[in-house]
Amino acid sequence: MATKELEPQVETILAAKRHYLKERMAKTPIEAVRALASMQKRPQPVLNTVSQDSPVMLIGQIRYRLPQTGKMEENYDPVGLALRFTQAGLDAVGIFTDATIYEGGLDDLVLVSRAVQVPVISQDYILEEYQIVEVRAAGASALVLSATVLEPAQLRTLVSATHRNRMTAIVQVHDEDELDSALALSPYVIGLSSYNPHTDTYDPTLIARLRAMIPSHTRVMVMDGLKTLADVETILAMDVHAILLCDVLLREPGAIAQLRALAHENKRGGAE
Numbered sequence: 001m002a003t004k005e006l007e008p009q010v011e012t013i014l015a016a017k018r019h020y021l022k023e024r025m026a027k028t029p030i031e032a033v034r035a036l037a038s039m040q041k042r043p044q045p046v047l048n049t050v051s052q053d054s055p056v057m058l059i060g061q062i063r064y065r066l067p068q069t070g071k072m073e074e075n076y077d078p079v080g081l082a083l084r085f086t087q088a089g090l091d092a093v094g095i096f097t098d099a100t101i102y103e104g105g106l107d108d109l110v111l112v113s114r115a116v117q118v119p120v121i122s123q124d125y126i127l128e129e130y131q132i133v134e135v136r137a138a139g140a141s142a143l144v145l146s147a148t149v150l151e152p153a154q155l156r157t158l159v160s161a162t163h164r165n166r167m168t169a170i171v172q173v174h175d176e177d178e179l180d181s182a183l184a185l186s187p188y189v190i191g192l193s194s195y196n197p198h199t200d201t202y203d204p205t206l207i208a209r210l211r212a213m214i215p216s217h218t219r220v221m222v223m224d225g226l227k228t229l230a231d232v233e234t235i236l237a238m239d240v241h242a243i244l245l246c247d248v249l250l251r252e253p254g255a256i257a258q259l260r261a262l263a264h265e266n267k268r269g270g271a272e
Helices: 008-027 030-038 078-087 105-115 129-137 152-164 176-183 204-211 229-236 255-265
Strands: 057-063 092-096 120-122 142-146 168-173 189-192 219-226 242-245
Touching: 008 129, 030 129, 057 078, 057 219, 057 255, 078 092, 078 105, 092 105, 105 120, 105 129, 129 152, 142 152, 152 168, 152 176, 168 176, 168 219, 176 189, 176 204, 189 204, 204 219, 204 229, 219 229, 229 242, 229 255
Parallel strands: 057 092, 057 242, 092 120, 120 142, 142 168, 168 189, 189 219, 219 242
Antiparallel strands: none
């Protein structure tokens, strides 16, 4: 099923996603979802208009977390958070709800996409083309495809399906082997992740090593949900095109203004 052994929690989440997906597919044919998707506005550009003097794209992450009680997270307000991010000047919003078994991710995506004028990126696990059409119908402009959970043939098929739906496919990788497989597909955007959930740490040396392997015509996004300004400064020095930022960092007073200043100071040389 997967290109490598997965964490037990991820296996559990994927099993639940397949179950819910099977139910949705039985209830609503893909043709009906395509019809709804065709009514949406054209997806906004995500990392395909980078110029020589473009600042790094700053993306605020909305992340659902399940507390120890097992109940809905208190104060979880994806729309309110998205509005605050965009009003403060962030370039896009990413939404990730698959850290736990939570069925409301697609509904949250619809609400956020309707509330903001910037591109919205779906980060939840995509396993089938049906989900890609759902995400487009929900108003997303881009989505993340995980090289960890998808076989290379599946990944190729889903990258193609994303492009057919006029969205940006961000292929997320965690090591050299995954990057090699992803680059064989000539994706427009590679997402680099070095986050270790067991230690709650990043590995900037891994990001630097992977970044050096990526050709100049491929856009690079760091997916780690950076939590400090120091982390951001370290990554900016690696000539990347976009950075995903943790809501913990973005809640700090003045943090977004400081991040924007850093991004403008580190204008990068994107390939046309």
